[in-house]
Amino acid sequence: MNKPVNMFDFLKKTKEGIKKTREALGSQLASIFSRAKIEDSLWDELEELLITADVGVATAAKLLDRVKERTKKEKVTEAAGVRGILKEEMVRILLEPAASMKTAPTAYQPGPLPAKPWVVMVVGVNGSGKTTSIAKLAHLYRTQNREVILAAGDTFRAAAIDQLKLWGGRAGVDVIAHQPGADAGAVAFDSIQAARNRNADVLIIDTAGRLHTKFNLMEELKKVRKVLAKVDPEAPHEALLVLDATTGQNGLAQASHFREAVGITGIVLAKLDGTARGGIVLAISDELKIPIHYIGTGEKLEDMAPFNAREFVEALFESNQA
Numbered sequence: 104m105n106k107p108v109n110m111f112d113f114l115k116k117t118k119e120g121i122k123k124t125r126e127a128l129g130s131q132l133a134s135i136f137s138r139a140k141i142e143d144s145l146w147d148e149l150e151e152l153l154i155t156a157d158v159g160v161a162t163a164a165k166l167l168d169r170v171k172e173r174t175k176k177e178k179v180t181e182a183a184g185v186r187g188i189l190k191e192e193m194v195r196i197l198l199e200p201a202a203s204m205k206t207a208p209t210a211y212q213p214g215p216l217p218a219k220p221w222v223v224m225v226v227g228v229n230g231s232g233k234t235t236s237i238a239k240l241a242h243l244y245r246t247q248n249r250e251v252i253l254a255a256g257d258t259f260r261a262a263a264i265d266q267l268k269l270w271g272g273r274a275g276v277d278v279i280a281h282q283p284g285a286d287a288g289a290v291a292f293d294s295i296q297a298a299r300n301r302n303a304d305v306l307i308i309d310t311a312g313r314l315h316t317k318f319n320l321m322e323e324l325k326k327v328r329k330v331l332a333k334v335d336p337e338a339p340h341e342a343l344l345v346l347d348a349t350t351g352q353n354g355l356a357q358a359s360h361f362r363e364a365v366g367i368t369g370i371v372l373a374k375l376d377g378t379a380r381g382g383i384v385l386a387i388s389d390e391l392k393i394p395i396h397y398i399g400t401g402e403k404l405e406d407m408a409p410f411n412a413r414e415f416v417e418a419l420f421e422s423n424q425a
Contacts, residue, residue, distance in 0.1 A: 112408075113408040113409060113411070113414075114408075114411075114414050114418070116400040116401075116405075116406065116407070116408040117398065117400065117408050117411070117414050117415055117418050118418045118421070119376065119400050119401065120375045120376045120381075120398050120399070120400030120401070120406075120408065121375065121376075121381045121415070121418055121419055122376065123376070123377070123378060123379040123381070124156060124378070124379050124380065124381030124382070124419065125381075125418070125419055125421070126379070127155075127156070127379035127380075128152060128156060128419070131148075131152055132152070132186075132420070135148055135149060135152070135182065136182050136183050136185065136186045137182070137183075138182040139181065139182070140180060140181065140182065141174065141179070141180060141181070141182055141185060145182055145185070146167060146171065149167060149189075150163050150164070150167055153166065153167070153382060153385075155380075156379075156380050156381065156382030157351045157352060157378075157380035157381070157382045157383040157386060158382035158383075158385045158386055159352060159382075159383075159385070159386035159389070159390065161389070161390065162196070162385050162386050162389040162390060165196075165389065166189075166192055166193065166196060166385070169192045169195075170185060170188050170189050170192050173188050173192070174188060186420070190416050190417070190420055193385060193412075193416045193419075194412045194413050194416050196385055196388050196389050197384065197385065197388045197395070197412035197415065197416070198412050199388065199389075199392075200388050200391070200392045200393050200394040201394040203392060204368075204394070212409075213247065216249075216304060216305070217340070218335070218337060218338075218340055219302075219303075219304060220252070220295065220298035220299065220303045220304060220305060220306045221304060221305045221306070221340050221341075222295060222298075222305075222306045222308070222331060222335065222338040222339045222340050222341075223240070223305065223306065223307045223308065223339060223340065223341045223342075223343060224308045224310065224327065224328065224331070224339035224341070224342045224343070224365065225237050225240075225307060225308065225309055225310060225343050225344075225345060225371070226310050226312075226324055226342065226343070226344050226345070226361050226364075226365055226367070227312055227344055227345030227346065227357075227361070227371075228312045228313065228357055229260075229263075229312035229313045230312075230347070231312065231345045231346060231347040231350075231354075231373060232345055232347055232371075232373030232374055232399060233309065233312060233345040233373075234263065234266050234267055234270055234309060235270060235373070235399075235402075236345045236371045236373050236397070236399060236407065237253060237267065237270070237307050237309055238253075238267075238270035238271065238273060238274045238404060239274075239397075239399070239404060239405075239406065239407035240307060240343075240371070240397065240407065241253060241271070241274040241276045241305075241307055242274045242404045242405065242407075243407060243409075244304070244305045245274060245275060245276065249304035249305055250301070250302070250303045250304045250305070251274075251276040251303065251304065251305045251306075251307065252276060252277050252278075252279060252294060252297060252298045252301065252303045252305070252306050252307070253267060253271045253274075253276055253277070253278045253279070253306075253307050253308075253309065254278070254279045254280075254290055254291060254293075254294030254306065254307070254308040254309060255267045255268070255278055255279065255280035255281070255290060255309055256287045256290050256291055256294075256308050256309045256310045256311070256327060257287075257309050257310055257311045257312065258281060258282075258283060258284060258285045258286070258287050258290060258311070259283075259284075259287075259311045259313065259314060260283070260311075260313075261283035263309065263311075263312075264280050264283060267280070267309050268280065270404075273404055274404060277301075279293055279294040279297050281293070287310065287311065287323055287326070287327050288326050288327055288329075288330040289330075290308075291308055291327045291330045291331055292330050292331075292333075292334065294306055294308060295331060295334045295335065295338065296334070308327070308331075308339070310323075310324055310327060311323055311324070317360060321360060321361075321363070321364035322364075324361070324364045324365050325364055325365065328342075328365050328366075341368050341369060341396075342365045342366055342367050342368050342369075343367070343368070343369050343370070343371050343396065343397075344358055344361050344362070344367045344369070344370050344371065344393070345370075345371045345373050346358060346370055346371070346372055346373065346387070347373055347374050348372050348373060348374050348375040348377065348378050348380075348381070348383055348398075348399070349374050349377050349378045351378070351380055351383055352383070352386065354383070354387075355386065355387065355390055355391060358370075358387075358391050358393070359391070362391070362393065367393050368393075368394075369393065369394055369395070369396035369397075370387055370391070370393050370394065370395045370396060370397075371396060371397045371398075371399070371407075372384060372387070372395055372397070372398045372399065372410070373399035374399050375398045375399055375400060376399065376400050376401050376406075381419070384398075384410075384415065394410075395410040396409065396410055397409055397410055398410050398415075
């Protein structure tokens with residue numbers, strides 16, 4: 104059994120994951136909020152800083168409109184008071200996607216899973232960190248003493264199958280795989296049957312990240328989803344999209360295509376530790392309306408944390424608190 108983790112570990116990982124972002128914003132935020140009174144320049148500088156952090160123009164404008172409205176309503180006159188409101192409104196944006204979804208998706212959590220096996224379909228473009236994110240997710244579930252099986256559904260690339268087997272070995276979980284070029288639907292079918300036969304708790308299915316055309320890729324993903332649904336009408340229980348945080352706003356366009364094809368329930372934001380533009384989490388939540396479930400905080404198997412909006416925002420501002 105893998106070593107159990109606790110919420111303190113996750114908070115520590117979150118802080119480590121956004122270290123570059125915090126360092127990039129820290130002194131500037133401290134300067135903005137150290138002023139005695141609120142001036143027009145404060146809003147201009149805040150907007151510029153948010154956009155620099157990859158929050159996005161539209162999301163930054165929405166965020167600051169809300170902050171301005173509350174500042175006026177609550178009769179806040181000191182710049183220091185704006186900081187608390189800004190933090191609260193950031194958390195609000197990050198929590199809105201989950202609240203607006205008709206059925207709240209179940210991410211990593213202690214206690215019994217709602218279904219067995221709990222089927223997680225993972226999608227994303229090649230190079231986004233999909234395979235390593237799958238292994239990290241498997242490791243997280245293993246820390247809860249759950250039995251996990253991985254499915255090598257990216258049959259389009261032989262290297263993808265080998266890579267998943269390698270990471271599966273590191274995570275201590277079995278991998279169901281066919282030959283390169285095999286039907287991905289067949290892999291999905293065999294893997295869910297194997298998970299049932301072995302009484303596994305969780306099945307995580309890798310999928311293709313590139314085919315000859317975008318249309319072919321999306322049709323392939325739809326087919327895999329249909330195969331799973333034939334075996335279990337509720338499967339997949341989660342459809343996670345892996346996005347590379349270092350690509351910033353470019354990743355948002357990718358996400359819309361995947362959302363239409365497979366009905367994404369959550370985002371895995373990989374490589375967050377590799378960018379100083381961690382504000383992308385706000386853009387994702389606001390523009391895509393999909394909740395962030397996990398963040399990648401490093402290169403090791405243990406370097407993933409379930410996303411907590413309040414912890415994330417607190418960690419972002421931590422070095423600027425008095």
